[in-house]
Amino acid sequence: MQTLAKKLLDLAKQKSIRVVTAESCTGGMVAAAITSVSGSSDVFDRGFITYSAAAKVEMLGIDDELVRKFSVISSEVAEAMAEGAIKNSQAQLSVAITGIAGPKGGTKAKPVGLVYIASHYEGSTVCEEFHFAGDRQEIRENAVQQALKLMISIIS
Numbered sequence: 614m615q616t617l618a619k620k621l622l623d624l625a626k627q628k629s630i631r632v633v634t635a636e637s638c639t640g641g642m643v644a645a646a647i648t649s650v651s652g653s654s655d656v657f658d659r660g661f662i663t664y665s666a667a668a669k670v671e672m673l674g675i676d677d678e679l680v681r682k683f684s685v686i687s688s689e690v691a692e693a694m695a696e697g698a699i700k701n702s703q704a705q706l707s708v709a710i711t712g713i714a715g716p717k718g719g720t721k722a723k724p725v726g727l728v729y730i731a732s733h734y735e736g737s738t739v740c741e742e743f744h745f746a747g748d749r750q751e752i753r754e755n756a757v758q759q760a761l762k763l764m765i766s767i768i769s
Contacts, residue, residue, distance in 0.1 A: 617761035633704035634660040673697030691729035
């Protein structure tokens with residue numbers, strides 16, 4: 614993870630891009646990975662840990678109706694989180710993660726390991742759906758790695 618975080622920071626620094634995170638099931642792990650790299654303060658603006666639906670609405674400005682219609686575990690909410698993080702920060706690149714890390718909380722329609730990762734940059738939002746296997750920690754670590762990879766690919 615540190616290698617990916619360093620690569621992201623190097624690219625963002627070269628392009629004078631600031632980064633913001635909006636995290637739910639990872640609880641700040643992406644922000645922690647980024648800020649574990651020396652010099653991250655040149656690039657990292659802030660991180661939002663929006664674990665509850667109310668936090669997503671209050672901190673990121675997500676429409677309550679969107680949450681009711683699609684649920685917090687959806688591509689629509691992940692995209693809104695990524696866009697809300699940009700609107701509520703000084704950053705140009707965001708990443709947002711929402712999902713079910715387990716071991717509880719999964720359903721047939723939305724099983725444990727389902728994670729949506731969205732990134733917003735230059736007026737465009739990309740969202741990817743993942744189905745990670747493993748225990749809670751493995752799911753969260755995989756989500757962090759994929760979030761870093763997504764941001765790297767978007768600004769490369």
